Amino acid sequence: MTNRGLYIHVPLCTSKCLYCDFYSLPVAEELVSQYLDAVVREIRLKGEIWGGPVSTVYFGGGTPSCLSLGQVATILRECNRFFTWKPGSEITFEINPNRGEIDYLRGLKSLGITRLSVGLQTAEPRHLTLLRRQHTVSDFYRISENIASAGFGNYSVDALYGFPEQTLDEYLCTLKTIVSAGVNHVSSYALQLEPHTPLAVEVAQGNITLPTEDEVADMMLAGRDYLVAQGLSHYELSNFAAERYESEHNTIYWENEQYIGLGPGASSFIKGRRFSNVDNLAHYAILLNANRLPVVACEQLAGLQEMGETMILGLRMLRKGVNRERFHQRFGCDCVQLYNRVVSKFVAQGLLEVTAATVRLTARGFPLANRVQMEFLP
Amino acid sequence: MQDRIRNFCIIAHIDHGKSTLADRLIEVTGTMAEREMQEQVLDSMDLERERGITIKLQAVRLIYRAQNGTEYILNLIDTPGHVDFSYEVSRSLAACEGALLVVDAVQGIEAQTLANVYLALDSNLTVIPVINKIDLPSADPERVLREIEEVIGLPTDNAILCSAKEGIGINEILEAIVREIPPPQGDIHAPLQALIFDSHYDTYRGVISYVRVVNGSISRGQKIRLMATEREYEVDDVGVFTPPRLPVPILTPGMVGYCIAGIKNVKDTRVGDTITGATNPAPLALTGYRKITPMVFCGLYPSENNQYDELRDALDKLKLNDSSLIYEPETSEALGFGFRCGFLGLLHMEVIQERLEREYELDLVTTAPNTLYRVMTTSAEELFIDNPAHLPPSNKIETMYEPFVKASIIVPEEYIGTMMELCQERRGTFRNMEYLDTARVVITYELPLSEILYDFFDQLKSRSRGYASLDYELIGYREADLVKLDVLLNGEPVDALSCIVHADRAQQKGRGLTEKLRKIIPRQMFDIPIQAAVGAKIIARETVKAMRKDVLAKCYGGDITRKRKLLEKQKEGKKRMKQVGSVEIPQEAFMTILKVDE
Numbered sequence: 011m012t013n014r015g016l017y018i019h020v021p022l023c024t025s026k027c028l029y030c031d032f033y034s035l036p037v038a039e040e041l042v043s044q045y046l047d048a049v050v051r052e053i054r055l056k057g058e059i060w061g062g063p064v065s066t067v068y069f070g071g072g073t074p075s076c077l078s079l080g081q082v083a084t085i086l087r088e089c090n091r092f093f094t095w096k097p098g099s100e101i102t103f104e105i106n107p108n109r110g111e112i113d114y115l116r117g118l119k120s121l122g123i124t125r126l127s128v129g130l131q132t133a134e135p136r137h138l139t140l141l142r143r144q145h146t147v148s149d150f151y152r153i154s155e156n157i158a159s160a161g162f163g164n165y166s167v168d169a170l171y172g173f174p175e176q177t178l179d180e181y182l183c184t185l186k187t188i189v190s191a192g193v194n195h196v197s198s199y200a201l202q203l204e205p206h207t208p209l210a211v212e213v214a215q216g217n218i219t220l221p222t223e224d225e226v227a228d229m230m231l232a233g234r235d236y237l238v239a240q241g242l243s244h245y246e247l248s249n250f251a252a253e254r255y256e257s258e259h260n261t262i263y264w265e266n267e268q269y270i271g272l273g274p275g276a277s278s279f280i281k282g283r284r285f286s287n288v289d290n291l292a293h294y295a296i297l298l299n300a301n302r303l304p305v306v307a308c309e310q311l312a313g314l315q316e317m318g319e320t321m322i323l324g325l326r327m328l329r330k331g332v333n334r335e336r337f338h339q340r341f342g343c344d345c346v347q348l349y350n351r352v353v354s355k356f357v358a359q360g361l362l363e364v365t366a367a368t369v370r371l372t373a374r375g376f377p378l379a380n381r382v383q384m385e386f387l388p
Numbered sequence: 389m390q391d392r393i394r395n396f397c398i399i400a401h402i403d404h405g406k407s408t409l410a411d412r413l414i415e416v417t418g419t420m421a422e423r424e425m426q427e428q429v430l431d432s433m434d435l436e437r438e439r440g441i442t443i444k445l446q447a448v449r450l451i452y453r454a455q456n457g458t459e460y461i462l463n464l465i466d467t468p469g470h471v472d473f474s475y476e477v478s479r480s481l482a483a484c485e486g487a488l489l490v491v492d493a494v495q496g497i498e499a500q501t502l503a504n505v506y507l508a509l510d511s512n513l514t515v516i517p518v519i520n521k522i523d524l525p526s527a528d529p530e531r532v533l534r535e536i537e538e539v540i541g542l543p544t545d546n547a548i549l550c551s552a553k554e555g556i557g558i559n560e561i562l563e564a565i566v567r568e569i570p571p572p573q574g575d576i577h578a579p580l581q582a583l584i585f586d587s588h589y590d591t592y593r594g595v596i597s598y599v600r601v602v603n604g605s606i607s608r609g610q611k612i613r614l615m616a617t618e619r620e621y622e623v624d625d626v627g628v629f630t631p632p633r634l635p636v637p638i639l640t641p642g643m644v645g646y647c648i649a650g651i652k653n654v655k656d657t658r659v660g661d662t663i664t665g666a667t668n669p670a671p672l673a674l675t676g677y678r679k680i681t682p683m684v685f686c687g688l689y690p691s692e693n694n695q696y697d698e699l700r701d702a703l704d705k706l707k708l709n710d711s712s713l714i715y716e717p718e719t720s721e722a723l724g725f726g727f728r729c730g731f732l733g734l735l736h737m738e739v740i741q742e743r744l745e746r747e748y749e750l751d752l753v754t755t756a757p758n759t760l761y762r763v764m765t766t767s768a769e770e771l772f773i774d775n776p777a778h779l780p781p782s783n784k785i786e787t788m789y790e791p792f793v794k795a796s797i798i799v800p801e802e803y804i805g806t807m808m809e810l811c812q813e814r815r816g817t818f819r820n821m822e823y824l825d826t827a828r829v830v831i832t833y834e835l836p837l838s839e840i841l842y843d844f845f846d847q848l849k850s851r852s853r854g855y856a857s858l859d860y861e862l863i864g865y866r867e868a869d870l871v872k873l874d875v876l877l878n879g880e881p882v883d884a885l886s887c888i889v890h891a892d893r894a895q896q897k898g899r900g901l902t903e904k905l906r907k908i909i910p911r912q913m914f915d916i917p918i919q920a921a922v923g924a925k926i927i928a929r930e931t932v933k934a935m936r937k938d939v940l941a942k943c944y945g946g947d948i949t950r951k952r953k954l955l956e957k958q959k960e961g962k963k964r965m966k967q968v969g970s971v972e973i974p975q976e977a978f979m980t981i982l983k984v985d986e
Contacts (some may be wrong), residue, residue, distance in 0.1 A: 014944075015946055017946055027774045032541045048524075058480060070945050110705065114855065146611055148753060160763075181689055199941040200937075200939070200941055201941075202940075202941050223911070223935075223937060224933075224936060226937055227936035227937035230937055230939070247939055247940075248939075265944045269946050271945065271946060275945075276477065276945060277945060277946045277947045277948070278946075279948065280945065284948065284949055285951070286947070307949075309949065319948060319952060322951075322952070322955065323948065359913065376939070377936055377938070377939060378913065378935060378937070378938050378939075379938065379940070380938040380940060380955060380958060381913065381935075381938055383955055383957055384955045384956075384959040384962070385959075387952070387956055387959055
């Protein structure tokens, strides 16, 4: 059996960040318990159908750290009734820097969480306020210290760049703060202006200006150079890791393998079919109370579509790239032959490289990944 | 029978209430029950209703019992009010004996009304002045009547004051039509002569010709001949417009109606042609219309090359009832296969484009419009150039000429200064200024037609807060110092971006154009130099820097579909662009030249 991931979405947030367009709910007692009841039902329902071994578990959000230890325990216990994982499997938990109490972290550790992903975004106090993040820079120092004390060896931090008012130096400064905190994984990604977010409104009204494409490109490249110089490998378009600390769960997505998503708005990919759950908690709960899967969109991928997505996702991995052997096993053909015209065009332009084992983006190619990836769409 | 027919049209400026008046006439005569009436029956195209303008001719038959007890047939033939469509106006005038001149009681006479009323008087039509909107508080019918007398020189003793909106004066208008407009002449026993004044294509019935019978008669089963093409057909059906088509047994002199004769090929009927009998044909065709030469040209290309045939068919069909539209195939290196189309003016061009896109669901790329240039070559050859790309090299050109117009602008006196400024900027020569009344003037300028094509009308409106109205007529070609401005992308000239400009303006235009293109052309994988050149000389240069970053952020929670859709959208956007050499150009770039600020 190939790798399979289990994703649990926690759509709770104490407040909405300036740039966020995901469905989220305020942390209110009745909403949390409604969520918990419903997600437990979903675990049972999906567990009956797709239960069995998984290789990774991931709590994402939203803000999973809005949950108490007891609530996390309930979810994990229920998952364990239907899904099994080997001891030592990667179990990631996204956490806000302001949940750095040592007891909370120790508790997560004892529940079996192996990897923490901290949503710092920026270490510049002015920017934390601007982005409406609910934590301070000293929260980050504390959580980093306590993560080490609690014994988590696998520690990732998110950093955001290309947002309003941010300079290149300030971004590099954030990266420096992160690296000094003893992380072994960094997700560094550019802000994307999503319509209908408070940020989009401010930009449209002219109150806030976004940095230019060139400024963002400078941050991307300088940030990459810095992290690589610190010994982290740029293994995926927006991810950097020390040796052996690459995210296993996310690798499942990038290798276009299967995953089961739980919680409002969560996506799943099972046996060539993509599902997504309804994102509204009330609707989600009603469907589950009626013993129905809370699925609102389901798409069976046609052959060429699945192959195209395998290429598009695989190209996100800058070291591994698309594994030609595995592609062949899965689809019965060689991807270089299948996409001969596109591949040779980009090889000639120096954006792709092909080896016996893999097809991947070059150092010149990764900043223009979309240009390459879109050509693999059916 | 014939003496109980009255054929008339309505002349009015946009917004002066022509359509509302027509609706009222239809309603009062009971031609349509109220519930059947859609507001403004005659403007049947969506486009006409949206823009509040009339583009196409329409005809409707009204049955009216006059106060003398006799029942009359009143044929109303609609006329467009915009400057571009004087050709259509001349067509409807040829089918009528009289016209209602509708003038807004607040606004007074506008430039286009003047032009059309002169056309009507030249065609010996009886003109009845109608002052509309007298219900408005600011109405000043006395002033407007004075304007009509003084400016047009038309007596106003028979003028009617009305409010089409409120239904005031409608019966008086109907009585005046019966009383003042002469019945049609014509001999039912003479050989058939019927004027085709419009036509349209019906998928089921073929070509439907709108006709006005002048002499003789036309009925089902009759063998007819189209005099221009000399082709013969058998009549399937004749009838009148109520406005829906209503079959009648026979159309006799003076009658306005339709004729269907199994004509499948759009090109076989020509608007302005005469229908006669296959046996006993008339010796002469009726006088057609004042033929108007299209003066505005642009390239129309399907944005998907496989839509070329559909575009040709659509143009064929539009041509059927718009004989002023001309087109011929052309090829552009940048845009592939398309058509060079000639129009009466800018509005006409816009209307055709919109109809092609809406009614025929075509996706088009349009090049910037230009006029028809006259060129004398060094070998004393005379050429007419409708596409800048076809201009001979400058060393082969002896002299160039461009069309000039006489423009009349009617405007309140406080805008005289701004209007003159605008005309001076556009290389205009002042000719005359006359007061219409104490507050309004007619300013007359001579201007190159090409200067009117670029944003002139919008400027006119915005600089006069919407008060100015414009009419223009061609006054011929004049010598001008013109050059061809080429645009090079990545060192390669792009034929569809070339334009002809006045030599003094080339530098300025070139700079504006390259700057605008730099903003419109998205960054690509390499630097793209944009150059403007006159001959071999580069006069302006800009660069679109190579794209440096195009990456989607991480996949939140495995939502791959969302990522894929973003990529699909991006790819779709890329596909809509035109590939010229190695450069991708957005379609709107080809209209850029229109929007260059000077």
